[in-house]
Amino acid sequence: MSGHSEDPVAEESKRFFTFFNLSMFLVAITGVEIVIIYVKTFESASIIGVLFATSIIKFFGVIWWFMHLKWDKILNTILFLMGLVIALGTYFAVIYMADSHPVVEKFEVAKIEDAWKADHSYQASDYVLQGEAYFQARKDHISNKSFEPKHWKKVVGVPHAITFRITGGADMIEINSKNPENPYFHLSHPDGDEEIEESTTALLASSASTADFRIKVRSEAFWTEVQ
Amino acid sequence: MSDASAHALEHHEPVTSTGIPNKKVLMWAFLGSDCMFFGTLISTHLIYRKISATVGGNFLDIRDVFDIELTSFSTFILLASSLFMALAVSAIHKGNLNSTRWMLFGTIVFGSIFLACQVYEFTHFVHAPGNELTLSTYRGEPHVFGSTFYVLTGTHGTHVAIGVFWLLGWLAYSFTGKMSTAHALDVEICGLYWHFVDIVWIIIFPVIYLMEYAM
Numbered sequence: 001m002s003g004h005s006e007d008p009v010a011e012e013s014k015r016f017f018t019f020f021n022l023s024m025f026l027v028a029i030t031g032v033e034i035v036i037i038y039v040k041t042f043e044s045a046s047i048i049g050v051l052f053a054t055s056i057i058k059f060f061g062v063i064w065w066f067m068h069l070k071w072d073k074i075l076n077t078i079l080f081l082m083g084l085v086i087a088l089g090t091y092f093a094v095i096y097m098a099d100s101h102p103v104v105e106k107f108e109v110a111k112i113e114d115a116w117k118a119d120h121s122y123q124a125s126d127y128v129l130q131g132e133a134y135f136q137a138r139k140d141h142i143s144n145k146s147f148e149p150k151h152w153k154k155v156v157g158v159p160h161a162i163t164f165r166i167t168g169g170a171d172m173i174e175i176n177s178k179n180p181e182n183p184y185f186h187l188s189h190p191d192g193d194e195e196i197e198e199s200t201t202a203l204l205a206s207s208a209s210t211a212d213f214r215i216k217v218r219s220e221a222f223w224t225e226v227q
Numbered sequence: 228m229s230d231a232s233a234h235a236l237e238h239h240e241p242v243t244s245t246g247i248p249n250k251k252v253l254m255w256a257f258l259g260s261d262c263m264f265f266g267t268l269i270s271t272h273l274i275y276r277k278i279s280a281t282v283g284g285n286f287l288d289i290r291d292v293f294d295i296e297l298t299s300f301s302t303f304i305l306l307a308s309s310l311f312m313a314l315a316v317s318a319i320h321k322g323n324l325n326s327t328r329w330m331l332f333g334t335i336v337f338g339s340i341f342l343a344c345q346v347y348e349f350t351h352f353v354h355a356p357g358n359e360l361t362l363s364t365y366r367g368e369p370h371v372f373g374s375t376f377y378v379l380t381g382t383h384g385t386h387v388a389i390g391v392f393w394l395l396g397w398l399a400y401s402f403t404g405k406m407s408t409a410h411a412l413d414v415e416i417c418g419l420y421w422h423f424v425d426i427v428w429i430i431i432f433p434v435i436y437l438m439e440y441a442m
Binding site for chain 1: 245246247251252255256258259260261262263265266267269270271273274278295299302303306307309310312313314316317318320321322415418419422423425426429430432433434437438440441442
């Protein structure tokens with residue numbers, strides 16, 4: 001932060017060579033950036049590291065010499081760096097928010113085709129296929145040798161099992177059918193557990209498969225969608 | 228009298244309590260705030276690039292659209308324009324009006340070439356056969372990449388255009404016969420703006436363009 005010399009013309013003449021050399025240096029660095037991208041013999045992380053470093057060098061080269069911060073009072077540097085620090089803070093804060101993202105490891109929708117079985121333990125709401133019709137258990141029971149209608153309620157539609165496993169935490173899960181003629185919508189708000197594995201049943205108007213559904217999972221600012 | 232005050236008097240600048248001309252402080256404060264503006268735009272682009280990395284179930288490979296040779300050329304052009312600008316400021320400080328005029332003209336020409344490259348690039352991207360990148364779609368599928376990319380690079384292009392008009396104003400003024408070293412500060416402030424536009428591109432080029440080739 002030196003002041004100006006007594007002869008501003010001589011000072012400016014000296015700066016000419018500084019500006020020219022800096023300009024050549026900036027062009028050379030930019031050339032290096034482009035070459036390492038073309039050659040691509042390094043790993044991605046190394047290339048990104050080099051790009052990051054060269055950008056910082058060029059950035060400070062321009063503000064320090066071209067923008068005269070080297071010769072100006074420090075107040076100008078402080079004013080500019082305040083904005084720069086806030087900008088970088090914003091960037092890292094948002095990156096941090098988006099860094100923890102949920103991953104849908106498994107998502108399956110399959111028609112329930114379990115036929116009724118004798119001497120089997122059933123829980124309330126279980127579905128079975130008996131003949132051509134679907135039935136839902138009224139209460140927990142163990143089946144006898146023959147099908148007892150008093151334990152079952154005939155349902156209209158096709159029951160499906162929907163299973164999913166999500167890792168990376170989630171605070172909202174939304175599952176819906178892509179077919180308007182076979183509607184389904186499920187919304188849940190887990191506690192943000194790191195790993196969620198659930199299975200639920202859905203009574204649909206007609207048969208469907210995984211491809212007919214989409215699942216959307218949200219964790220803070222991050223949405224993951226599987227169609 | 229301090230060096231700065233002596234320099235202020237020499238260039239007919241009013242002495243201020245900070246020892247820095249108010250116009251210059253104001254410009255630096257503006258550039259600081261513009262840093263936040265571009266920081267937000269760059270952050271938005273990078274975040275959406277990360278969380279919306281696919282289109283139609285496949286990884287969005289924007290290299291099919293980008294023309295890195297053209298963008299590299301325009302980057303060199305903008306860097307060269309910064310040299311012209313620095314030399315224009317240096318020349319006006321020395322009272323060399325003819326040199327100032329030529330350096331301003333060089334900056335304007337190079338800035339205009341950069342803008343022309345950007346217009347060509349945008350047109351090429353929007354109409355790239357099979358790889359159309361519009362504000363809201365990529366290859367006809369809805370995607371956010373076009374929005375964040377065009378808003379960011381378009382905002383930068385607008386800054387360049389404003390800079391070109393500002394420089395054109397100074398170039399025109401230099402022919403009125405009224406321009407002297409008394410205007411050195413004003414040209415220097417214009418130069419600060421121009422260099423800022425350059426450093427923003429110094430960040431945009433590797434982060435938005437080159438990074439796509441590193442992944």
